[in-house]
Amino acid sequence: MGNIQGDFFSAKFLSTSNSIPVTDTNEKFFGLYNVANTCYINSVLQALYYCIPFRDKVLEYQPNPDCSENVLTALRDLFNQIHNHKNRQGYINPKKFVAQLKREYPVFDNYNQQDAQEMLNFLLNRISEILRAELSEDSDDSSSGSHKDPAPLTWVQEIFQGTLTNETKCLTCETVKSKDEDFIDISVDIEQNTSITACLNDFSSSETLTGTCKLNCEECGGKTEGTKRLRVKSYPSTLALHLKRFKFDELLLRHTKLGYRIVFPKELRLTTKEEEAGGEGQIYELFSVVVHCGPSPNQGHYVTVAKTLMGFWLVYDDDRITAIDPNTSFETYFGRSSDHQKTNDQCGYLLFYQHKVGGFVGSCQERDKSKEKSKLPQGRTNSFDQPKVST
DSSP states (O other), X not given: OOOOOOHHIIIIISOOOOOOOOOSOXXXXXXXOOOXXXXXXXXXXXXXXXXXXXXXXXXXXXXXXTOOOOHHHHHHHHHHHHHTOSSSEEEEXXXXXXXXXXXXXXXXXXXXXXXXXXXXXXXXXXXXXXXXXXXXXXXXXXXXXXXXXXXXXOHHHHHHOEEEEEEEEETTTOOEEEEEEEESSEEEOOOTTEEHHHHHHHHTOOEEXXXXXXXXXXXXXXXXXXXXXXXXXXOOSEEEEEEOOEEEETTTTEEEEOOBOEEOOSEEEEOOTTTTTTOOOEEEXXXXXXXXEEEETTXXXXXXXXXXXXXXXXXXXXXXXXXXXXXXXXXGGGOBSSTXXXXXXXXXXXXXXXXXXXXXXXXXXXXXXXXXXXXXXXXXXXXXXXXXXXX
């Protein structure tokens, strides 16, 4: 994916050489070199690195002794290189991880543009497969019986997995049937000038089944009119939301980008289907956004906006890092308020929220390191020189 930079990049990213505020945390700030159109990989990796529970699990991961190289071991090596580096800031060439990723997922084994959401789903599912295989090996070694237990939960599911309830209702006999299904992320349709809260409400709205789409009701013994809806039964501790900005245009016979303005707050109150009857819901705090920049799915670039443990926001544009003031710059990533507005093609694409418990977000270890938070003065942008780090 090419480094397409619009007016905002020129205005906001090419700023003065002020340094990041110094605190007593051990947090590191490292960009990732673009290895031939790999911004879709870099952006997802940066978002996941700022998911503290996920980062902690990757850093703690110890493979079985006979384990061969895979994307999880490559990711652990990359995260360790950042986390344990002697320098505080810089950039790293992730070529080892990229090569392993392409070996395990041939769809990415080219120099074409790829989709960041597809990258996220493959990586999380692949890591889950690796962990489940290891757990199954341990289970086989400790059990001599023929009984086969269901697939064990891994820490990927513990962090990212929630549950949806698919409900159908017959409008003749009013029989309601439901089936639960797990999710790693939620993909929502979008409309112009709305919010992520409205998108989630539409996601859970009822749809009438009529005409050729009638419900097959066993109680009534035939086709009847009915309704169906998806409702969130349980949210995960880390919620990944995918805004469906790429739509196939039947007239143009190609995918186009929906640059609609979708407002996403830094704090999001969510309710499950059990809490809809009057519960206060749960508070989730935004910690990372993967942004798509460019006019179309085939012409664009991905960057990541992430919140540090010290409380300020950084833009990771491959190997470049820029600190921004979210009070003045954040609306830039909501999208265009009209189809005639051509000056902003930077749109939030993947949103990452962390469940806020007791006012804290992240792991206990990192929270203990981050008692003092530093904030950028309002209205200032901040960038810094980055030494190259080889692998």
